Amino acid sequence: MRAGRAEYCVIACAEAWRGAGEILASPMGLIPSLGARLARLTFAPDLLLTDGEALLVRPDGTPEGWLPYRQHLELVAGGRRHVMMGASQLDRYGNQNISCIGDWERPRRQLLGVRGAPLNTLNNPTSYWVPRHSRRVFVERVDLVCGVGYDRAAGLGAAARFHRIVRVVTDLGVLDFATPDHSMRLVSVHPGVSVEQVREATGFPLAVPDEVPCTREPGAAELRLIREVLDPDGARSREVPEGAGG
Amino acid sequence: MGDKTMTAEEVVSRLASGMTLGIGGWGSRRKPMALVRALLRSGIGDLTVVSYGGPDVGMLAAAGRIRKLVTAFVTLDSVPLEPHYRAARERGGFELTEVDEGMFQWGLRAAAQRLPFLPVRAGIGSDVMRVNPELRTVTSPYADGETFTAMPALRLDAALVHVNRADRLGNGQCLGPDPYFDDLFCEAADAAYVSCERIVDTAELTKAAAPQSLLLKRLAVTGVVEAPEGAHFTSCAPEYGRDEEFQRLYTATPWPEFTGRFLGGDEAGYRTAVREWRKGRER
Numbered sequence: 001m002r003a004g005r006a007e008y009c010v011i012a013c014a015e016a017w018r019g020a021g022e023i024l025a026s027p028m029g030l031i032p033s034l035g036a037r038l039a040r041l042t043f044a045p046d047l048l049l050t051d052g053e054a055l056l057v058r059p060d061g062t063p064e065g066w067l068p069y070r071q072h073l074e075l076v077a078g079g080r081r082h083v084m085m086g087a088s089q090l091d092r093y094g095n096q097n098i099s100c101i102g103d104w105e106r107p108r109r110q111l112l113g114v115r116g117a118p119l120n121t122l123n124n125p126t127s128y129w130v131p132r133h134s135r136r137v138f139v140e141r142v143d144l145v146c147g148v149g150y151d152r153a154a155g156l157g158a159a160a161r162f163h164r165i166v167r168v169v170t171d172l173g174v175l176d177f178a179t180p181d182h183s184m185r186l187v188s189v190h191p192g193v194s195v196e197q198v199r200e201a202t203g204f205p206l207a208v209p210d211e212v213p214c215t216r217e218p219g220a221a222e223l224r225l226i227r228e229v230l231d232p233d234g235a236r237s238r239e240v241p242e243g244a245g246g
Numbered sequence: 247m248g249d250k251t252m253t254a255e256e257v258v259s260r261l262a263s264g265m266t267l268g269i270g271g272w273g274s275r276r277k278p279m280a281l282v283r284a285l286l287r288s289g290i291g292d293l294t295v296v297s298y299g300g301p302d303v304g305m306l307a308a309a310g311r312i313r314k315l316v317t318a319f320v321t322l323d324s325v326p327l328e329p330h331y332r333a334a335r336e337r338g339g340f341e342l343t344e345v346d347e348g349m350f351q352w353g354l355r356a357a358a359q360r361l362p363f364l365p366v367r368a369g370i371g372s373d374v375m376r377v378n379p380e381l382r383t384v385t386s387p388y389a390d391g392e393t394f395t396a397m398p399a400l401r402l403d404a405a406l407v408h409v410n411r412a413d414r415l416g417n418g419q420c421l422g423p424d425p426y427f428d429d430l431f432c433e434a435a436d437a438a439y440v441s442c443e444r445i446v447d448t449a450e451l452t453k454a455a456a457p458q459s460l461l462l463k464r465l466a467v468t469g470v471v472e473a474p475e476g477a478h479f480t481s482c483a484p485e486y487g488r489d490e491e492f493q494r495l496y497t498a499t500p501w502p503e504f505t506g507r508f509l510g511g512d513e514a515g516y517r518t519a520v521r522e523w524r525k526g527r528e529r
Contacts, residue, residue, distance in 0.1 A: 054423035068424040069272060073348045077367065099344065100335070104377050110335040112326060113299075113319030119348035119368035148371035156371050158392040163371075 003218045005171065005244055006031065006236035008190040009131075010226055011218045012169040014039040016084060016127040022046040024056075024067075024075060026083040030239050032129045032169075034230050036084070041225055059230075076116065079162055081124040084169075085117060089142040090128060092183045092204045094165040096121075096147030104144050117146035122156075125164045131239050133170035135203040150182030171244040172198050174215055179207045188215040197245060250416045252469045254284035254513060257439045260469070261285070261404055264313075266294040268354075268400070268435055270407030270428035271480065274300040274322040274488055278408035278441050280476035280513050282306065285406075287509070296400055298350065298427065300480060301496065304330035307339060308501040314341035316400065318350050322497065324490055329497050343378055345369065345397070353400035354427055357434035365394035405435035408477045409461060410485060411451060412442040412470045418462030419451050422483030425461045432466040441473040443485055475517065491527070492520065 003011075013035025017025050025036040025047045037059045040047040048065070050072075051057045056065030067075065075081055088111055089097040096117060102108030120126050126147060130137050145152065153160035168175040173189040185207035186198055191214050199206055218226070226236070258281075261267070271277035282302045291311040297303055299320030306312050308330035320331040334340060345353070346368045356364040365384050368374075370393065375381055384396040407428040410421040418440045420428070432438035440462060451460060476482075479489040479496065496504060508519045 066423070068426070070351060070425070070427060070430075073351050076348060104344075104373070106338040107335055110327070110332040112321055113317060114344055114346055114372065114374055115319045116347040118346040118372040118374050119366070122367050122371060144377070145371075145373040152371045156393075158390060159367060159370055159394065162367075 003223060004237065004242050005190055005192065006240040007218055007223060007226055008215045009169060009171060009240050010034045010038060010236060011222065012174045012188075012190070012215050013084060013129060014042075015216075016167050016169070017044045017047055017082060020044055020047060020082050022048070024048045024050070024081040026050070026081055028083070028085050029129055029131070030235055031131065032084040034226060034236060037230050038222060038225055041229075042222060073116065073119065076119050076123050079124045082127065082166065083120050083124060084127040084129050085120065085147065087128045087130055087137060087147070089139050090130065090137055090168065091139060091142050091149060093149035093151040094147070094168070094177055094184065095142050095145045095149030095152060096128060097142035097144050098146050099144045101143055114144070114146040118148065121148040121163060121165070122159060123162050125166050127166045128168045130168065130170040133172040133198065133201045133245060135201060138202040138204065140204050150177055171240045172201060175206075183207055185209070186212055188213050190215045192243065193245060201245060249414045250464070250467065250470045251414050251445060252471060254281055254441070254471050254473065257281060257406075257469055257471060258284045258288045258290065260437065261288075261290055263290050263292045265403040266296060266401070268402040268405040268431040269295060269297040269302045270405065270426060270431045271300060271302070271477070272298045272424075272426045273319070274324070274480045274493065276408055276422065276426060276477050276482050277302045277480040278406040278476065279478055279480060280473035281406045281408070281439060281441050281471065283509060283513060283516060285311070287512070296402060298347070299328065299331065301328065301493070304328040307331050307334040309505075310339070312340045314343065316343040316345070316350075318345055318347040322493055324488065325493060325497055330501060345374055345378065346372075349374070349395065349397045350400070351427060351430070352397045354430040354434045356397065356399035357401040358430050361399060363396040363398050366397045367394055369395035369397070400434060402431065402435035403437070405431040405438040406441075407431055407438070407462070408441045408473070408482065410443050410482065411446050412440055412462070413448040413451060414445060414470060415448065416440065416462070416464035416467030416470050417448065417451065417460060418442065418467060419455065419459050420461040421455060421459055421485070429461050429466070432462055437468040438466055439469045439471065440467050441471040441476045443474055443476065443482065445470060445472045473513065478520065492523070495523070
């Protein structure tokens, strides 16, 4: 079985929760949700998942707990959670913007608002999912810092002791911040994507090791789960079409 | 013990321009829309609105009733961006205090507990501090010495919420899985007005539902309004889901046209207009 681009994305998202233990996985968006459920069904069986509303559910939807939004926010403060958020803009230190484009006083384009990003990033591990890796998203400076990046966290002292950005998954590859100054680094490219393509789609200089591996192959059992159990209708390919970014 | 039942019009008659108004629910979920519609029919404006924003904010913004908004987001959930809110922001339509979802909750808690602020590990490091220069930090007096955002109390002149059931005394019941923050809104307010799907006898409340569903205590409730489908077009679990088709109509219809077609009359007129629209679609 050959894996498609969207399936590499699902695998790369799932890997964010490897070794996370008995915590809440909070994926935002379709492919991160498939990733979290895949992780839960395979290598991270202790993960907790929500139905997107007030219930904690098993991957088959069976409720196993109650988590209304008020408790969810308090759980964030308690730290037993790893969230994967979206990002309208993201800079080289992982500062994220989902609020607005342009001047905040009178934005060119109003987006969602800061939502829970300031709380998330200072209290539990955070990852990001970007379905279309482009210079519009990966920018030199974000217009409004919602999710706190490493450069800003460095100035916060003890208040940043729980700050950690684990990874950024895009339709082109996987990135992290494992460099001496915590600037963004290319970790892997999905098969069919070149390092040059990622560089070209990124609006700031990216740390790139000499050898950039491909994102790991999904196992046969993982592919079967994605295709037959988690997403039989193939919604994933509508979020990330085959040959994306090409 | 007083009977607190009243009409939506009586609720609005107790509100005034310039007030700080908290609105319960979350996004496009269990919003007190019948009360918002009554507010829209009144001339009340110049409001400071405190809300996890949905179409409540969108409509009040479209109608020009908001002077200042306090929020963490405005969304219709299945439609991520609220079109009227977006338009209002992009034309600089009102002042905005944009805080994090957690900061917002901590602010309501502080108000409910009569504290000036509560410390929260959120905001600092982000541009929430830049765009809200009035926000202060506080340093732990203990050995850890950590610095937090001192989230100020979100004290409200009045709160509007919608629940499934209430008795005439103001005991409010939430039968859906998520109470959102409605009890906090009521406790943070000088006066709290609760609309509900159905007013029932007190004994009826716990006949088929667990006592944990009794979300609102009458000591924190000023008025009770019976408003069937009072959350429409937002959801009111378990009684009805979001009216997605109608929400799409709302997002696609210019505001003056929407107002003329659906908000021209009273709440009964609204329900009739929605029924007519639904019939028209089925033909």
